[in-house]
Amino acid sequence: MEAASIPSGGRGLLSRSPLARLPDRALKYGLTALSALILVLIVYFFVRLVGESSPAFSHAGLFGFTFNKDWNVNAERFGALPLVVGTLITSALALLIGVPVAVAGAIYATELCPLRLRAPLTILVELLAAVPSVVYGLWGIFFLAPKLRGAEQWVADRISFIPFIGGGLVTIPNYFITGLVLAIMILPIVSAISREVMATVPSDHKEAALGLGATRWEMIRMAVLPYCRSGIVGGAMLGLGRAIGETIAVTILIGDAPQLGSHLFGQGYSLAAVIANEFGEAQGLHRSALFAAGLVLFVLTLLVNGLARFFVVRAARGGSTTPTAGVGDGGVLVADAVSGA
Amino acid sequence: MSAPSGSSDLLGRFAVSPARRRRDSLARGSILAATLIALVPLVLIIYYLLLKGLGSWSSSFFTTDPTGNTFFKSSSIGGIKSAILGTVEIVALASVIAVPIGIGVAVWLVEYGRDSWFAHTVRFFVDVLTGVPSIVFGLFIYIVLIVGTGSTYAGYKGAFALTLLMLPVVIRSAEVVLLLVPGALRESALALGAPRWRVIFSIVLPTALPGMVTGVLLAIARAAGETAPLLFTAGATLKTSFGLGSFMNSLPVQIYSDVTSPTASVEHRAWGAALTLVVMILILNLIARVVARRSRLA
Amino acid sequence: MTSPRPTTNVADADPEARSELEPSSESTPRLVPPPAPASVPDSERGALESKRGVSVRLEQLRAFYGAAEQVKGLDLEFRPNEVTAIIGPSGCGKSTMVRCINRMHEEIPGARAEGRVMLDDLDVYDSSVDVVAVRRAIGMVFQKPNPFPTMSVFDNVASGLRLTSQRGGDLRGKVEAALRSAGLWGEVSDRLDEPGAGLSGGQQQRLCIARSLAVDPEVILMDEPCSALDPIATLKIEELIAELKRRVTIVIVTHNMQQAARVADRTAFMLDGKLVEVGPTQEIFTNPNDSRTEEYVTGKFG
Numbered sequence: 001m002e003a004a005s006i007p008s009g010g011r012g013l014l015s016r017s018p019l020a021r022l023p024d025r026a027l028k029y030g031l032t033a034l035s036a037l038i039l040v041l042i043v044y045f046f047v048r049l050v051g052e053s054s055p056a057f058s059h060a061g062l063f064g065f066t067f068n069k070d071w072n073v074n075a076e077r078f079g080a081l082p083l084v085v086g087t088l089i090t091s092a093l094a095l096l097i098g099v100p101v102a103v104a105g106a107i108y109a110t111e112l113c114p115l116r117l118r119a120p121l122t123i124l125v126e127l128l129a130a131v132p133s134v135v136y137g138l139w140g141i142f143f144l145a146p147k148l149r150g151a152e153q154w155v156a157d158r159i160s161f162i163p164f165i166g167g168g169l170v171t172i173p174n175y176f177i178t179g180l181v182l183a184i185m186i187l188p189i190v191s192a193i194s195r196e197v198m199a200t201v202p203s204d205h206k207e208a209a210l211g212l213g214a215t216r217w218e219m220i221r222m223a224v225l226p227y228c229r230s231g232i233v234g235g236a237m238l239g240l241g242r243a244i245g246e247t248i249a250v251t252i253l254i255g256d257a258p259q260l261g262s263h264l265f266g267q268g269y270s271l272a273a274v275i276a277n278e279f280g281e282a283q284g285l286h287r288s289a290l291f292a293a294g295l296v297l298f299v300l301t302l303l304v305n306g307l308a309r310f311f312v313v314r315a316a317r318g319g320s321t322t323p324t325a326g327v328g329d330g331g332v333l334v335a336d337a338v339s340g341a
Numbered sequence: 342m343s344a345p346s347g348s349s350d351l352l353g354r355f356a357v358s359p360a361r362r363r364r365d366s367l368a369r370g371s372i373l374a375a376t377l378i379a380l381v382p383l384v385l386i387i388y389y390l391l392l393k394g395l396g397s398w399s400s401s402f403f404t405t406d407p408t409g410n411t412f413f414k415s416s417s418i419g420g421i422k423s424a425i426l427g428t429v430e431i432v433a434l435a436s437v438i439a440v441p442i443g444i445g446v447a448v449w450l451v452e453y454g455r456d457s458w459f460a461h462t463v464r465f466f467v468d469v470l471t472g473v474p475s476i477v478f479g480l481f482i483y484i485v486l487i488v489g490t491g492s493t494y495a496g497y498k499g500a501f502a503l504t505l506l507m508l509p510v511v512i513r514s515a516e517v518v519l520l521l522v523p524g525a526l527r528e529s530a531l532a533l534g535a536p537r538w539r540v541i542f543s544i545v546l547p548t549a550l551p552g553m554v555t556g557v558l559l560a561i562a563r564a565a566g567e568t569a570p571l572l573f574t575a576g577a578t579l580k581t582s583f584g585l586g587s588f589m590n591s592l593p594v595q596i597y598s599d600v601t602s603p604t605a606s607v608e609h610r611a612w613g614a615a616l617t618l619v620v621m622i623l624i625l626n627l628i629a630r631v632v633a634r635r636s637r638l639a
Numbered sequence: 640m641t642s643p644r645p646t647t648n649v650a651d652a653d654p655e656a657r658s659e660l661e662p663s664s665e666s667t668p669r670l671v672p673p674p675a676p677a678s679v680p681d682s683e684r685g686a687l688e689s690k691r692g693v694s695v696r697l698e699q700l701r702a703f704y705g706a707a708e709q710v711k712g713l714d715l716e717f718r719p720n721e722v723t724a725i726i727g728p729s730g731c732g733k734s735t736m737v738r739c740i741n742r743m744h745e746e747i748p749g750a751r752a753e754g755r756v757m758l759d760d761l762d763v764y765d766s767s768v769d770v771v772a773v774r775r776a777i778g779m780v781f782q783k784p785n786p787f788p789t790m791s792v793f794d795n796v797a798s799g800l801r802l803t804s805q806r807g808g809d810l811r812g813k814v815e816a817a818l819r820s821a822g823l824w825g826e827v828s829d830r831l832d833e834p835g836a837g838l839s840g841g842q843q844q845r846l847c848i849a850r851s852l853a854v855d856p857e858v859i860l861m862d863e864p865c866s867a868l869d870p871i872a873t874l875k876i877e878e879l880i881a882e883l884k885r886r887v888t889i890v891i892v893t894h895n896m897q898q899a900a901r902v903a904d905r906t907a908f909m910l911d912g913k914l915v916e917v918g919p920t921q922e923i924f925t926n927p928n929d930s931r932t933e934e935y936v937t938g939k940f941g
Contacts, residue, residue, distance in 0.1 A: 020536070021769065027538040031449035035463045038446060038508070042466050045481040052484055104375030112369060113376075121376070123630075128383055130626050132566025134593045135615045138600050139386050142608060184382045191379070215361055217368035238472075245474025247569035248593070252600055272476050272569070279483075279573050294480045298473060305472030455748050525785040529847065532743055533854055534775025535802030543802055547789045 046298075053292035055285055065292055071258040071269070073278070078289035080296060082260045086175065086268040087297070089261075090250060091243035093179025098186045099236045105187075106194035111220055122195070129188035137252030140181040145172045145253070152176060156265045170265040173255035178270075181249055186239035193238060197231030197315050198224060231315030237308030241301050247272035271297040394616025397609045403617075407579050407595065407610070418606050421614045423581040424595035428618075430583070431496055431575060431591055432565045435503035440557050442504075443511025444546075450512070451519040452541055470509040476569035478505040483573055496582065496589030499575025503564040510563060514556025518549045518636075551636035558629035562622045568593035592618045692719035692888040693759045693857045695740060695777075700754035702735045702744055709735040711912035712754070717858075722880055722889040724903030724920065726896060728935070732912040733892045737860050740890065741777035742770050758857070775803055777858040778851030778887075783867050784843035786835030786850070793831040795846055799854040813853055821849035822879050841872020848879065859883065861891040865898065877902050896936055900924055908932045 056078055057065055068079020109121050152170045159166030201224050209219040225232075255267025256277050271293045279290050357365075401420055408419035446463070454460025482502040487493065522545050530540040546553075571594050578588040592614055599611035695717040702710035710732045717723045725733040738744040739752045742763060755762045763773045786795045794801075796814045814831075818824040823845045827838070835846055844864060851859060861880075865873040880889060880902045893899050899906050900920055907917035908929075916929045927933045 020771075023538045024536050027541070028453055031445050031453060032459075034442060034445050035449050035454065035459075038442075039463060039466050042470065045485070048484045049477075049480060052488070101375045101379050104372045105379045108372050108376040112372060124380055124383060127623075127626075130562065130566075130619070130622050131386060132568070132593055132615075132618055132622065134566070134568045134596045134600070135386070135390070135619060138596060138611055138615050139389060141600060142612075143385070143389050187379055213355065213357070215357060215365035217365045218361070220368075241472050245472075245476070247474065247476040248597055252597070272474055275476050275480070276569055276572055291480060291484075294477050298477050301472050301474055302469065305468070309468060523785070525781060525783060526787060528743060528746065529779070529781060529785050529850075530787070530798070530802060531746060532741060532774050532779035532781075533799040533802055533851060534771055534773075535799075536771045539802045539804075543798070544787055544789075548787070 049291060049295050049298070053288055053295045056289040056292040059285060059288075065289070066296060069260055071274070073258075073286055076285055078285070078292075080271070080289075080293055082258060083269050083271045083274050083293055084296065085260060086254060086270040087244055087272070087300070089175050089264075089268070090178040090182055090254065090270060091240055093176065094182035094186055094243040095236060095240055096183075097180060098183035098239060099190055099232075101183070102187045102190035102235075102239075103194050103232055105191050106198055107220060107224070109191075110195055110198040111224060112216065125191050126188050128184065133185070133246060133248045134252075136181050136185055137249040140177060140249065140253045141173065144181065145174075145177045148177065148180075152265050156263070164262075165264045168263045168266055171255060171267050173253050173267055174265045175254065175261055175268050176264050178250055178253040181253055182243045182246060185246060185249065186242050189242060190232075190235045190239040193235030193312065194228065194232050197228040197235070200231075201227045228315070230311045234308050234311030234313075234315055237304055237311060241304040241308060244304060245272060245297065245301050247276050251276045271300075390612065390616045390619060393609070393612035397613030398616070402610075402613055406581055407590075418610055419579070421592065421595055421610065421617065423579060423590040424592045424614060425617065426581055426583075427496065427575070427589040427591040428565060428593070428621075430585060431500045431503060431571070431589060432561060434497060434500035434585060435507060435564055436557070436561050438500070439504040439507035439511055439560070443508050443557075443560075444515050444553060446508075446512050447515035447519055448541060448546075450516050452537070452545070467509045467512050470505070471513065474569075475506055475567050476572075478502045479570035479572060479574050481505065482570070487574070494574060494576030494588050496575050496585035496587065499571040499589060499591070500585065502570035502574045503567060506567060506570060507560040507564050510560040511557055514559070515549070515553045518552030518556065519545065521552065522548045551632050555629045555633040555636070558625050558632070562625040562629070565625070566593060566618060566622055568597050572597075592621075689720075689885040692884075692886065694719050694757075695858055695888060695890070696755075696757040697736070697740070698755040698757060700736065700739055700752065700756060702732070702739050702752045703750065704735075704747070705749045709912055710739065710752075713909075713912075713914050715907055715914055715917060717888055717890050718905070719888050720884055720886075721904040722884050722891060722902050723917075724899035724906045725890065725892045725909060726894075726899050726906060726935070727909035727915075729894075731909045733909050734862050736909070737862055737890055737892050738779075740858070740860055741774050741779055743774070743779065745770075771803075775854055776856055777860060778854065778856035780844070780848055780851060780859065780861045780864045782863045784840055784847050786838070786843050786846050788834070788836045790835055791832045792827050792835050792838070792846060795835040796849050796853050799850050803854055805854070817849040817853035820852050820883070821845045822875065822882070823849055839872070841868050841875060844868060844872070844876060845879065848876075848883075852883075856887060858888045858890070861889065863892050863894060866894060873898070896924070908935060910935075 059065075060068060060078060065078065065080055066084065067081050068077070069081040070077045070079045071082055072078075105121075105125060109118055109125075113121060149170055149172060152174075156166050156168060156170050160168075205223040205227065206219055209223040214222060250270050251273040254270055254273055255261075256269055256273055257267035258269055258274075259267075261268035274293055275290050275297075279287070282290050403420055403425065404422055405417070405420040406423045407421065408417060446467075450460055450463060454463065479502050482498055482505070486498045486501065526544055526548060527540055530544045531537070535543070571591050575591060575594070576588040577594045577598055578590050580590075582589055596611045596614045596618070599607045599614070697713050697715045700710055700713040700715075701708060713736060725737065727733050735744060740756055740763075742752075744750050744752050752764070754764070756764060758773075758776065762768070763777075786792075787798055790798060793814055796817050797810055800810065800813060815824060815828075818827065823842060826842060827846075835843065838846060844867075848859075848864075865876050868876065877898065880891065883889060884904075891899075891902065903920045905917060906920040906923040908915045908923060908927075908931075910931060916923065916927060916932045918928075923932060924936050927936065
């Protein structure tokens with residue numbers, strides 16, 4: 001085996017020259033520095049955002065800014081309540097409409113549908129995630145809103161006795177239509193997370209239920225849903241985070257009226273929409289108020305996503321007996337990042 | 342309950358009661374109905390995109406810049422050339438920055454950071470980034486590159502905003518794929534006496550490549566459709582520009598401005614641009630799926 | 640740093656002569672029954688030229704996973720050009736001990752080792768020693784065959800040379816020599832470009848052996864190399880081990896006592912992280928000193 005013997009003086013020494021160790025060190029410290037840089041950047045951005053929005057907060061006070069209901073650019077009065085309310089109403093609507101449909105779709109895909117159809121069905125739902133936000137806005141304002149206006153008016157007239165919801169004149173852009181389109185937009189992510197958690201239900205749980213003589217639906221109710229509850233809640237929260245942060249579709253659909261909408265089918269504003277709509281020509285205190293709106297939005301999504309993470313991680317822990325919860329959690333969150341885009 | 346002796350009744354004793362049977366079919370029926378409802382918007386969106394979008398496609402649609410004319414029927418409103426070029430340039434620059442950094446951080450997390458507190462901190466911050474609304478990325482870049490430097494909008498600033506948006510997607514997807522690379526492969530390469538950086542470049546990264554390509558393509562697809570971070574970083578303009586240092590148009594921003602200043606002809610252009618954008622994104626998604634299927638992992 | 644160990648060139652390769660020239664540490668040379676004649680086909684012979692291997696000596700080796708001590712102060716010597724089998728019940732620390740020899744143990748997060756591992760007269764845990772160089776000198780074959788999935792048969796064998804930046808010279812010749820040494824050349828010479836993962840399990844394991852042989856190590860550690868293989872593939876590996884010891888020192892961890900009896904010159908029995916007894920294989924299996932060894936080899940526990 002002469003061929004394989006390497007004449008190198010260093011072999012017996014068991015040591016390499018310091019030069020040979022250099023690439024290893026360089027790579028290790030280079031990558032560590034890169035990761036540290038990301039942390040520094042995020043913290044820096046956050047600090048600067050707080051700094052830029054502080055004039056607005058000091059003008060009206062933290063509480064005053066968030067809960068004042070008057071957003072009047074000309075009078076330099078910046079109360080973010082209409083924005084916060086608009087964001088919350090539309091996101092809540094999105095959850096209310098989107099989550100049941102998404103979960104039902106996930107149940108159908110994992111438990112009921114013929115195996116052949118499973119992959120195409122999943123791909124179709126995920127296609128919804130590939131449609132850009134601005135296209136949802138375009139479709140919503142030029143197609144969906146005009147088509148549904150009659151039906152909305154009919155419903156609004158029937159439920160006019162409920163304050164803040166029914167009655168009034170239905171405008172083409174309004175809270176309801178925004179919530180409906182947001183519901184479609186969060187469908188893929190909620191559905192993807194639900195499917196992922198449902199796939200982790202151990203088949204012996206399901207077989208145990210079926211073995212007791214349960215019907216399919218009873219099996220789903222007894223074995224699948226209880227097991228997945230916290231995963232589904234986590235998925236819904238991630239969807240909520242998306243809905244809260246959604247900008248362009250909401251800007252197009254909500255009407256951009258700087259007021260508290262008088263009813264569900266009236267125009268309003270949202271935190272993200274006000275930035276997109278007014279930032280271009282904003283100056284001074286106005287601009288600072290928009291930064292402040294961005295900060296409130298940032299903190300809101302942070303809270304919601306934190307909650308979501310808590311639930312999803314709990315579901316991943318419950319779902320896997322291995323101590324690699326970190327891996328499971330990464331997987332779920334990436335499914336979020338990737339499929340819910 | 343007296344047990345009947347006939348064999349046909351034997352099973353009858355265990356039969357599902359009609360009420361339970363009804364509830365079962367009712368539940369299954371509503372689940373199916375909800376699933377179909379979920380698909381309705383998709384069908385409608387695709388139908389309308391094709392119907393309206395194809396109608397506005399023409400060769401001049403892709404080869405002329407928008408003119409900014411929204412009032413006079415007599416003169417042309419122009420096409421979307423500058424928007425397509427801008428999107429391609431901005432997204433390309435964003436990818437060139439985000440992909441190496443993202444994969445680098447993912448490699449650090451999997452190969453070096455592992456379970457250290459610092460790695461957990463980095464993961465936490467990356468998760469925070471994942472949830473940040475895209476418009477807030479625009480604000481970040483505006484503060485640092487426009488307020489901070491006292492200058493104005495530019496294509497590369499838009500690209501930086503998209504970079505921030507892509508980073509968490511690239512990092513987390515690459516991390517998951519790198520974790521799937523069997524530890525035994527690293528061990529056998531190390532046991533051959535390979536230095537760690539060589540193990541990473543010659544064994545780990547090639548094994549993980551297809552999976553990482555999928556994650557990267559999906560991140561690019563996501564960035565290409567974003568409007569909000571570009572609005573006040575890259576700005577909006579009509580003219581084609583090749584220099585990333587000047588104002589730069591992009592498809593999503595073009596669609597947005599056409600939607601918000603609607604006349605029939607401009608609305609038409611918006612549909613055509615939307616179809617173009619969706620087709621571009623779907624192609625990226627399709628490639629991502631094909632590559633994912635080829636992957637040796639997972 | 641200095642290393643007085645003479646270079647082992649193939650030229651001065653007669654094992655007997657070398658062991659006389661170099662006074663072996665403290666152990667008296669023990670006559671070992673010659674290994675059973677290996678049935679390697681003649682065409683494969685000649686690929687292996689004998690040479691003097693190196694000895695490996697563990698001195699008070701201790702290994703930990705976090706706070707848990709897996710190997711609890713072990714003294715053991717592996718003699719040059721011998722096959723030493725490590726037997727013992729699951730969890731007795733035999734795999735951990737072997738992984739300490741080429742410092743793979745420390746790759747596991749939270750794991751560390753104490754004590755000394757002497758390669759001839761050089762401590763591989765010495766602070767001046769480079770881990771990477773240790774692993775070049777001490778090859779390892781793992782429980783499950785793990786050829787690199789992105790590489791062809793040829794590239795798998797060449798990977799060791801490429802990964803350690805020894806590109807120079809006749810790469811093809813080196814790969815062929817390694818494959819011949821691993822008794823695999825005849826089976827794969829016409830499909831060097833096919834993926835390594837496409838071979839059968841036994842071939843994959845011999846491919847992994849060829850991969851470690853290509854970098855020309857002094858010692859080869861085998862961690863239950865046959866536990867994932869069928870009996871015929873196992874037999875081939877065992878024949879190969881008998882061939883390989885003419886040029887390297889071999890340490891093999893095994894669950895299978897028949898295998899230890901078939902391949903090993905000496906056998907060590909471990910229990911609960913400690914060495915119970917080491918000696919010529921025949922003695923361990925027929926007339927052990929320790930009653931626990933006797934109970935284990937006769938199947939009373941473990």
